[in-house]
Amino acid sequence: MNVVIDYVAGILIVIGALFTLTASIGLLRLPDLYTRMHAASKAGTLGSCVVLIALAVQAHDFAIATRALAGVAFFLLTAPISAHLLAKAAHSAGYRLWQGSVRDDMADAAQPRQTTQS
Numbered sequence: 001m002n003v004v005i006d007y008v009a010g011i012l013i014v015i016g017a018l019f020t021l022t023a024s025i026g027l028l029r030l031p032d033l034y035t036r037m038h039a040a041s042k043a044g045t046l047g048s049c050v051v052l053i054a055l056a057v058q059a060h061d062f063a064i065a066t067r068a069l070a071g072v073a074f075f076l077l078t079a080p081i082s083a084h085l086l087a088k089a090a091h092s093a094g095y096r097l098w099q100g101s102v103r104d105d106m107a108d109a110a111q112p113r114q115t116t117q118s
Contacts, residue, residue, distance in 0.1 A: 005057060012054035019047030032098035033090055041083035045075050 026039025049072045056068040091106045 009054045009058040012050050016047045016050035019043050019050060023047060033095050034087055034097060037083050037087055041079050045079040049075050
């Protein structure tokens with residue numbers, strides 16, 4: 001049974017490492033701050049979570065497995081929110097989108113709406 005657990009943990013670590021590698025390649029190759037942030041937050045979070053799940057599978061102690069799974073929950077709850085807030089702050093500070101971007105939803109949201117009074 002320990003051999004099966006070792007193989008499962010090893011496979012999970014390799015999968016997590018591949019997602020983390022994808023995130024790091026995205027940080028180097030993508031054209032602007034917003035797409036880089038997307039790569040880091042999505043693929044990096046998934047890679048970290050899979051490695052922590054591998055730790056929980058491999059751990060022979062319930063306390064260690066619980067802490068690893070709590071780390072997964074922490075990553076899943078905080079990474080998307082922090083990436084969103086950082087992107088919103090960067091847009092407010094004036095960081096431009098890549099010229100090949102199709103649409104800027106935040107620019108539309110920043111414009112004050114005209115209200116008509118009847």
